[in-house]
Amino acid sequence: MSFTVEERGNPNSLNYRLFFKNAEGKYISPFHDIPIYADESQNIFHVVVEVPRWTNAKMEIATKDLLNPIKQDVKKGKLRYVANVFPHKGYIWNYGAIPQTWEDPTHKDGDTDCCGDNDPIDVCEIGSKVCSRGEVIKVKVLGVLAMIDEGETDWKVIAINVEDPEANDLNNISDVKRLKPGYLEATVDWFRRYKVPDGKPENRFAFNDEFKDKDFAIEVIKSTHNFWKALISQKAKAGELKCKNTCVSAGDSPFCCSVDEAKAAVGETCPCGKEEPIPSSVDKWFYYEKK
DSSP: OOOOEEEEEEESSSEEEEEEEETTTTTTTTTTTTSSEGGGGGGGGEEEEETTHHHHHHHHEEESTTTOEEEEEETTTTBOOEEEEEOOOOOOSSSEETTTOOOOOOOOTTTTTSSEEEOOOEEEEEEEOOOOOOEEEEEEEEEEEEETTTTTTEEEEEEEETTTTTTGOOOOOHHHHHHHHTTTHHHHHHHTTTGGTTOOOOOOOOOOOOOOHHHHHHHHHHHHHHHHHHTTSSSSSOOOOOOOOOSSOOOOOOTTTHHHHHHHHTTSOOOOOOOOOOOOGGGGEEEOOOO
């Protein structure tokens, strides 16, 4: 199963979009149409890479746009970039999401006592390769961190690309602690402090800031897959989410997006154009003492 991407608009601008196609050249939604599993029998999952390691642009699957292309998050009319909080530079993993998952904002999690954040579940892929934006990779899950982001449950799955040279040696969160000492601590530190330069308080975590293991993580992913199933079958309220898809829903479903409708949606966006410059402030280094 292979996927390609089509750029529209100007990179580093408000009109930039990254649309997805399947092997047949059919436009698809990375939120709904890419299967959650690459190999269900082995618990190998697909991950859509939104942000390559070391970059700062806060790119994400646009859950409220038709076909859910990747675009850059916007705050107060300006593109969002994460700050370089000492000692980090941009994102310290390939960051993305598992398709066909959804953290239900009406469901209060029994462990975190907070509701979901209304997005697909997030993934930090810790392999050695710097992935490309929009790349769809196959990962095995190692563990999960339960972040509480402004009162919402925001799970962060730790995973590794199955094609990574170290994939055979990393099978659970304990292996990460053993073979990559300091990486998990850096991950907690990154998520705790990355919003502070924007004037936000530090994030907090359930389970005393500890990572849960592989089995726990897989159960969390499966539960978010079930929430997505309820969403796509109209058993849960979609709100502003765009659930139209070209491969999952039956033709008589209001969520079914025809080939012509999909082509028209892409055609209405700007053609791919010249890349806009990234503001020099994005490379600024932000330092503050850890509490």
